[in-house]
Amino acid sequence: MSDQPILELKNIHSGYGSIKALRDVSLKVYPGEVVAIIGANGAGKSTTLMTICGIVSPEKGEVYYQGEPITKINPENLPPMGLCQVPEGRRIFPRLTVEENLILGAFYRDDQEGILKDIKHVYELFPVLGERSKQHGGTLSGGEQQMLAIGRALMTKPKVLLLDEPSLGLAPIIIHQIFDIIADINKNDGTTILLVEQNANLALKAATRGYVLETGEITLEDKADALLHNPEIRKAYLGE
Template sequence: MAVMELRGVHTYYGNIHALRDISISVEEGEIVTLIGANGAGKTTTLMSICGIVPVREGEIYLDGVNITHLPPHKIVEMGVSQVPEGRRIFPQLTVAENLEMGAYLRKDKDAIKSDMDRVFDLFPRLAERKNQLGGTLSGGEQQMLAISRALMARPRILLMDEPSLGLAPLIVQHIFEIIKNINEENRTTIFLVEQNAHMALKIAHKGYVLQNGVIKLSDTAERLLANEEVQRAYLGL
C-alpha cells in the first residue's frame, strides 16, 4: 500500500484550473520528486495534499485513509509534515524553540528530547546555535532548521517544497546529501518538489514531470535523467 496517493486530483483557484487529473503514488521509504518549471503547479500540489487549497475533484490518501477534505491540522496529526518554500522559520524564536514548535502536537517529552538530539547530530551547526534567534541564521542554516522542525513532528511522509531555493551551489549540494541521508538512515518517506531537476532526480527513486498542471511524464529517476525530452527542457542539455 502506498504511504501517499493522489488519484485524479483537480484543483482550482477560482475559475483557474490549476491541477488537472493529477495521479501520484509514493511508496514506503521512497524519495519521489515532482519537477517542473515555475508556475507548473508544483506548490499547488503540496497545498492540495495539506488541505490548504481545496481539491474539487479526485481523492488523496494517506496509508489508505482518505484525507481529501480533512482540515490542515488533522492532516498534520495523521503524519504529514511540510518544509515550506522559503523556509518560513519563526525568526523571533531561538533554534531550540523552533524545533519545539515542530513537536507541538506531541506529548512524549522524553522522545522529543531524543529527537532534538538526533537533529542536532544531523545538523551540528544548529546545535552550536541552538540559543540563537532563527532570523539571525544564514539562508542555509535556516533551511536546515526548517527541515529539522518538520522532522520533529515524526512525519509519516515529509513534504519538501523547493529546498534549494535561494541557496549557494555548495549549500545546495550539502542540503541534498542530507535529504538522501534522512531517507536512507531514518527510512523517512519523502515527496520532494524541486525546480533543480538534476539534483532532485539524482537522489530520488522515481519522478513525475508536471507541466501546466498536468503530469506529462512519470518514470524511475534514473530513466528520467536519461530521457532526452527531460534533458532538453529541465537539465539544460
Template sequence: MLELDGVSTFYGGIQALKSVSMKIEQGEIITLIGANGAGKTTTLMSISGVTPPREGEIRFLGKPIHTMSPDDIVALGISQVPEGRRIFPYLTVSENLEMGAFLRKEKTEIQKDMDYVMGLFPILAQRRNQPGGTLSGGEQQMLAISRALMARPKLLLLDEPSLGLAPMVVRQIFEIIRKINAENRTTIFLVEQNANLALQVAHRGYVMENGRITMEDRAATLLTNENVKKAYLGI
C-alpha cells in the same frame, strides 16, 4: 503510502491542477519537477490540506485526507517544509524546533529527536539560542527541515529546498535528505526546480506541465530522457 486520484485544485476560477494522479510507496524518495507555475507547490498544498482539491481524492495509508484540516493531516504523519523556509524569525532555534513537536506530548522522545536533528545539522546546536531570523539562508533551510522532522513524520514534503542557496549548501542539504530517507525510512516527496540534483537523489520522478502529469519513470531513466534533458536539465 500516498495516492492522488484525479485531483483537481482551483484558486478561485483558475484551475491549477488538472486531474493529477500519483502514487508514492513507503520508503521512497519521489521528486516532482517542472517549470515555474506548473503546479508543483499546489500539489503539496493539496496534500497538506492548505489548498484542498475541488475534485478527486487524496489517500494516505488508505485513509482519505482531502477533506481533512492541515493540523489533522500533520497528526496523521505528514509534515511539509514550505518554499521560502518560513521559520519563526523571532523564536530561537530551539523554540522553532519545539514548535515542530507542538502536537506531541512525550517529552523524552521529543528531546531524543531534538538531539537527532542537531546531530544532522551541528550548526543548529551551536545556534540553539539564536533567533531564527539571524541565521543564514542555508541555516534557515536546515532549521525548516529539522522543524518538520520534529513532528516525526512518516511522509516529509519538501518544497524547493535548494531555492536561493549556494551550491555547496545545496549539496549538503541533498545529502541529508538522502540520509533521512536511508536511516529512518522516512518517505520523501521532493518538489524541486534543480531537476538534475532532484533526479539524482530520488528513486522515481514525475514531470508536471501546466497542472498535468506528463511523464513518470524511474529517476535514473528520466535523467537520460532527451525531452527532460532539453527542458529541465539544460543539456
C-alpha cells in the same frame, strides 16, 4: 517496497478560483521512496503539495494517505498523523530561538524524553543548529534556516515528508549539504519523501522515481534514473 502506496493522488483537479492549477493529476508514493516532481515555474508543483496538505481544496479527485481519504481532514491534524510539509520559503519563526522553533515542531507531542532525543538527533543531522541553538531563527543564514525548517518538520516524527523547493535561493555548497541530509533522512530514518524541486538534475539524482508536471498535468512518469537520461527531459529541464 510495499504494494500499497502510503500517499496517493487520484484524478485531482485543483486551483485558485478561476485559475485551474492542476488537471486530472494522479500520482503514487510508496513507503521508503524519494519521489520527485519536476517542472517549470507555474507548472503546479507547489499547488500539488498544498492540495495534499489541505491548504488548497481539490474541486475533483481524492488524496489518500495510508489508504484513507484525507481531503476533508483539517490541515493541522495531518502532522500528528505523520504527514508534514516543509514549505517553500522556509517560514521559520524568526523571533524564536533555534531550539524554540524545534520544540514548536513537537507542539502536539507529550513525550518529553522523546522530544529531547529528537532535538539531539536534529543537532546530529545539522551540527550548525546545535551550535546556534540559542540564536534567534531570523539571524540565521538562508541555508541554516532551511536546515531549521527541515529539522522542525522532523520533530513531528513524519512518515511522509513533503519538501517544497529546498534548494531555492541557496549557495551550491549548501544545496549539496541539504540534499545529503535528505538522503540520510530517507535511508537511515526510513522517512518517505515527496520532493518538489525546480533543479531537475538535483531532484532526479536524489529520487527513486519522478513525475514531470507541465501546466498542471502529469506528462511523464518513470524511474528517476530513466528520466535523468531521457533526451527530452535533458533538453527541457537540464539545459542540453
